[in-house]
Amino acid sequence: MHSSAVFLIEFGAIILGLGLLGRFAGRFQFSPIPLYLLAGLAFGQGGLLPLNTSEEFVAIGAEIGVILLLLMLGLEYTASDLVSNLKTQYPAGLVDAALNALPGAAMALLLGWGPVAAVVLAGVTWISSSGVIAKVLGDLGRLGNRETPVILSILVLEDLSMAVYLPIITALLAGAGLAAGSVTLAIALGVAALVLLVAVRFGRHISRFVSSDDPEKLLLVVLGLTLLVAGLAQQLQVSAAVGAFLVGIALSGEVAEGAHNLLAPLRDLFAAVFFVFFGLHTDPQSIPPVLLPALALAVVTALTKIATGYWAAGRAGISVRGRWRAGGTLVARGEFSIVIAGLAVTAGIEPSLGPLATAYVLILVILGPLTARFTEPVARRLTGLFGKAAPTGGAPAEGAARNSGPQETAVGQDTVSRK
Numbered sequence: 001m002h003s004s005a006v007f008l009i010e011f012g013a014i015i016l017g018l019g020l021l022g023r024f025a026g027r028f029q030f031s032p033i034p035l036y037l038l039a040g041l042a043f044g045q046g047g048l049l050p051l052n053t054s055e056e057f058v059a060i061g062a063e064i065g066v067i068l069l070l071l072m073l074g075l076e077y078t079a080s081d082l083v084s085n086l087k088t089q090y091p092a093g094l095v096d097a098a099l100n101a102l103p104g105a106a107m108a109l110l111l112g113w114g115p116v117a118a119v120v121l122a123g124v125t126w127i128s129s130s131g132v133i134a135k136v137l138g139d140l141g142r143l144g145n146r147e148t149p150v151i152l153s154i155l156v157l158e159d160l161s162m163a164v165y166l167p168i169i170t171a172l173l174a175g176a177g178l179a180a181g182s183v184t185l186a187i188a189l190g191v192a193a194l195v196l197l198v199a200v201r202f203g204r205h206i207s208r209f210v211s212s213d214d215p216e217k218l219l220l221v222v223l224g225l226t227l228l229v230a231g232l233a234q235q236l237q238v239s240a241a242v243g244a245f246l247v248g249i250a251l252s253g254e255v256a257e258g259a260h261n262l263l264a265p266l267r268d269l270f271a272a273v274f275f276v277f278f279g280l281h282t283d284p285q286s287i288p289p290v291l292l293p294a295l296a297l298a299v300v301t302a303l304t305k306i307a308t309g310y311w312a313a314g315r316a317g318i319s320v321r322g323r324w325r326a327g328g329t330l331v332a333r334g335e336f337s338i339v340i341a342g343l344a345v346t347a348g349i350e351p352s353l354g355p356l357a358t359a360y361v362l363i364l365v366i367l368g369p370l371t372a373r374f375t376e377p378v379a380r381r382l383t384g385l386f387g388k389a390a391p392t393g394g395a396p397a398e399g400a401a402r403n404s405g406p407q408e409t410a411v412g413q414d415t416v417s418r419k
Contacts, residue, residue, distance in 0.1 A: 011057060014043070018272045029139060030369060031132045033334050034362050036272050040279015041287075041358070058277050063240070065274030066339055067230045068267040070241040073130075073159055074248015075256045075263075092150070092312035093157035099304040101126040107297050113350045116172045120344040123165055124357050125301045129334025130155045132365060136329060136372045147313045147322035151329050154312060162336065166242050169340065173347035198250065207255040215262055222251070222259045223266075241339070271335065278342050279358065286355040294359035302367060305330040306375060321376050328375025332368025337361050 017039055025032035104125030108118035133155065137143050167187075198206070210225070212218040226247045233243030251259060309327030318326065341357035344350065 007057065014039075014058070014273070014276060015269075018276065022272070031129075031135065031332075031334065031365055032272070033129075033132070033275060033338075034365050036275035037279045037338075037358055037362060040276040041282060041284045043276075043280060058273060058280065061270050061273040062277035062342075063274075064227075065267070065270035065272070065277075066241050066342070067226060067244040068263060069271050069274075069335060069339065070162070071226050071244040071248045072260065072263060072267050073162075074245040075251060075260050077156065077159075077249060078252050089153040089157055089312075092154055092308070092315065093161070095311055096154055096158065096308045097126060097161070099308050100301055103297060103300045103304060107293060108350075108353075111293065111352070113353065117344065117350045117353055119172060120169060120340060120349070120353065121357075123169065123340040124333070124337045124360065125297060127158050127162070127333065127336040127340070128155060128305065128330050129332045129336070129365065129368065130159065132332040132334045132368055133329055133372075136332070136369050139369075140373065142325070142329075145322065145325070147309075147316075147318045147326040147329075150313045150316050150318065151309065151326050154308070154330065158336075163242050163245055166340075166343075169343055173343060173349060204253070206250050207253050210251060211255045211258075215258070218255070218258055219262045222247075222255075223263065274342070275335075275338060278338050278345070278354070281345055282354045282358050286352065287359050290352050290356040291359055294356050295363060297356075298360055298363040298367065301333075302331045302364065302371060306371070321380065324376040324379045325372070328371040328373075331364060331371040333361050333364040 018036060021035040021039060022032045025035055101122035104121035104123070105118040107125075108114075108121040113121075133151065137148060137151070142148055210218070210221055212221065226244050229247050230240035230243040234240040248256075306324075306327030309325075309330045310323040313323040313326040337357060338361055341354055345354040
């Protein structure tokens with residue numbers, strides 16, 4: 001009875017604290033993710049007030065949070081959207097991966113962490129935060145800008161790449177050899193291709209089967225199906241998150257929209273718990289030794305993201321000012337960088353990887369909105385100093401926002417869905 005009371009007090013305090021932190025972040029119009037991470041640091045190993053009784057429940061909640069993040073991500077896209085983006089925007093995706101994954105891999109190797117940690121840190125530095133970026137675009141009134149579809153296409157490709165990247169990471173972290181890892185990856189790609197094919201041809205039938213006019217029944221069916229598929233995927237060593245992502249892709253139309261509205265509060269709750277859980281397993285005293293490498297990595301990958309956006313927007317015929325805006329907007333890292341690092345922390349491959357990832361995300365989730373706002377004016381001023389006036393442009397284009405794709409995948413934000 002006593003332990004039950006302590007659990008309720010601890011977990012209730014966590015949820016209340018997250019709510020207050022979220023309100024504080026909303027008042028000052030910035031992402032709550034860094035505050036959630038700091039809260040985890042404060043109540044975790046070596047923190048101000050370590051939690052004991054509720055830690056196991058928080059761990060389960062964190063796993064559900066990752067599953068719901070990927071499910072909601074899948075609900076944003078139809079299979080045809082993903083295929084179309086792959087066909088038209090894959091060069092930008094390749095440039096994005098090369099410029100932003102390689103610095104993370106190089107840093108891990110320079111620190112002597114080995115090839116597995118290098119693959120993990122490559123993912124941490126590669127994936128931008130869709131949630132933070134979508135919020136910034138809305139706050140700055142840029143949803144209708146000509147460069148915005150380019151930004152969102154890159155984010156879509158990054159999200160899609162998670163379906164391939166996560167099984168690779170899962171196999172590597174499990175210590176699978178080359179043969180076993182190849183089988184795991186082949187299974188994951190085969191399942192993903194099968195789900196896309198089924199979603200394109202039979203998506204309406206699947207959605208009709210899941211559909212219900214009763215919100216309670218729809219919530220139970222979609223959530224139950226997602227957890228079941230995620231569990232089966234994990235049994236096959238494919239990754240529970242990938243299973244959830246594929247369930248989201250398979251649903252479309254009114255079912256996807258209804259499921260999104262019902263599941264958004266649950267996602268926000270459990271995703272916030274996930275960030276806290278990650279912080280709980282990071283000793284604050286372990287951050288100072290990796291702060292300089294994290295800062296160096298943040299600076300380098302901020303510049304490579306700016307270069308990625310500039311090149312991709314230029315390829316799409318956007319003006320110079322729009323190119324700078326596109327690059328600056330892509331800088332923020334957030335939820336999926338922590339998801340990737342969390343897998344490595346759970347596997348225990350490198351003790352310093354978690355602290356470095358925490359510091360790295362904290363830096364860029366704060367820096368990202370600033371680069372989105374000021375990269376173009378600073379570039380214009382510097383260009384003017386050298387006597388080259390940048391051409392004007394990047395004005396909102398009719399229909400750009402309407403065709404710009406999913407606007408949100410993160411904690412606490414409204415979503416504009418392509419479905």
